[in-house]
Amino acid sequence: MSGATLFEYDRAGFPMLWLEDLGAFVHWLPVTKIQCEHFLCDVTDSSFDAAWYDQLLALNPRASPKQIDERNYWRAIVTGVQPAEAERFARWCGEGYSLPTLREWCDVYAACKEVPAQDVAWPDSLPGRVRTLLTKIDLAWRKAAARMGTPQMRADQMLMRLGAMEWVEDVADGYRWGGMGQLHPDFHGLLFTPDHGRSARPTRPEIDRLSYYGFRLLRRPQ
């Protein structure tokens, strides 16, 4: 990673990349199950009980960081989350965190899709399993991209492609939520590309649990 790349770390120890043009930090990867588990162990909301997480795991099982490879790396990501639950997670993360709007997500994508992927030396101070997960996902994604012949840009490295669909706020046609991203076909079949700048429109985003929908957050410094 170039010297100009600036990261901060969320309360679970996961990196967020500073994007100068956006004036915000953005999660390097979609929110993972480990981050979600920190949230689950900290909040007292009765809705986030064992059964809630069981539903999510049934939709997209958990993989331990050491087990991650190019055939399962999406299992590290938390999916099946509804937008309101993602917003609750953002509030737990702290001041300034939010789900991105469609425009913000596209700005991040535009800033990263022409920048070649680079090796990142994560600091030793990161929790061991977080470092393992970041390293294993990076390896897994590179193998997957090489096999499929897709580009290896920073946006790909951040799993904005070959990752999960991600919730974005996009108020239109009586709906508030849309999805951006590009799925690995082994994870789920959905013909969609973020390159057009339009969001995918799930029919019942606040009711259904879609096994391939996750999210990432922005943080704007106050």
Added chain:
Amino acid sequence: MARVICPFCCNVHDFSAALICPTFSLEVPETYVREYAQVPPLWLMTVGFPQHGKTTYLAALTLTLESMDRVISGLFLRSLGNGHAVIQAMREQAEEGTRPDPTTAAAGEGDAPIQPLLLQVHQMGELGSRCLVLYDVAGESFVSPEAVGRRVPALKQVNTVWFLVSLFDLEQQTEKRTITDLFNVYLSGMEQLRIDVRGWNLIVVYTKSDRATFPPSLVAYLVSDPLTELARTGEPAQNAPLFSIPEYVQEMRAISGALEDYTRSRVRGGPAFVNMVRAKGMNLVFSLTSALGQSPDGDSRYLGHHALPYRILDPFLWALTLERRPPTRGLRLVLCANPGAATGKGPPVAEIWGRLTDHGEVTTHFLGQKRAASVPGQPPPGSATGRSRQRLIGPILHDCGAEERLLVITDGEILDLDDYRQSPWCDRLLLVTVAEEPGSDWPHSIAWRDGDDIEVLIDGLLRL
């Protein structure tokens, strides 16, 4: 600082709201709590046969320390709690030329807790400032270890023991008891209370040395105490060299070696005693004292001369020198979160918590809940409350220090434990599985069966 180890029940309590020991409803001195960090406690206990000079020694020590401000610049004493009254009585007895009443005011009666004497010694030269938490326990109390365990919860905290023995009285008494007998009584009691004495300091104090027949070199050491002159005149001896604690301690070491030789060769049961103490892994040193410098007249409390203490400070300096308390071990007890579930299944959690508190500060958690269920000094709740939780441990480990050890008791698979394989946690976490199916392949794991001894779990954790 509000969270300190209570001098009465030895649990960690938060005294910010009230200065009352919740276990015994005794008032904890405000100064003890406020100055806990600057004047940390030095836990001491006297053990000895009746009439072997324990109480007299403690009185002489206290009065000697009071006069040490004349030879150690900056030193001063503060008695806390009931210590004021005890020390005042000692002063009056010294004035009257009587020896102290063998029953200390702090001893209590029946099943009441034995209260310690709390005495702050400030600025004791190179040895700093300490608050003596001093328990006067008859050796024979250990014949009923459960009773003494109830009355002196500090037994598990006191890692320095003054073992007071009058060789003269051992020889004179018709029972013909030996020093080994006293140690056996003490050791059996500690073993029944399941208190591990490895690494503890045993300071043998030969009392009433004015009456024992020590070799001339030891007698010469006894009578050449530079502090005796201080007690006689209230002033240091003219042209006396400055009192140097390091030099004094160096001489004490040589004397301890000579006394050990003497014990092995001349004291009945001596070799067995030394061997037994060393075999138990205790640090053993010797000192000799004479609290009064004379013998009372028969059974009378009255003395023919004013009392003059000899080498009274040696056991105290040994305690300060040897007391290298290991840093408090952080232990976490992690339990399954089954809100409202009956606790009949699995190992007895409260008992395990109690045993773990003998070895460190125990914080309790429920799997899937980052916030502690109980803090050190606070017993774990019977069961979790609130919503059901996944068995997750990562967020708990996230907040643990590098030196902490965890005992995790679970009745099912922990969702994220695999994340920590081949990590340092493998050597710091003991997993106890309660379910019927075969135990976990976690590197340190034990499958709990009904009727198992919890010591297996405690030993397993302490070996990590």
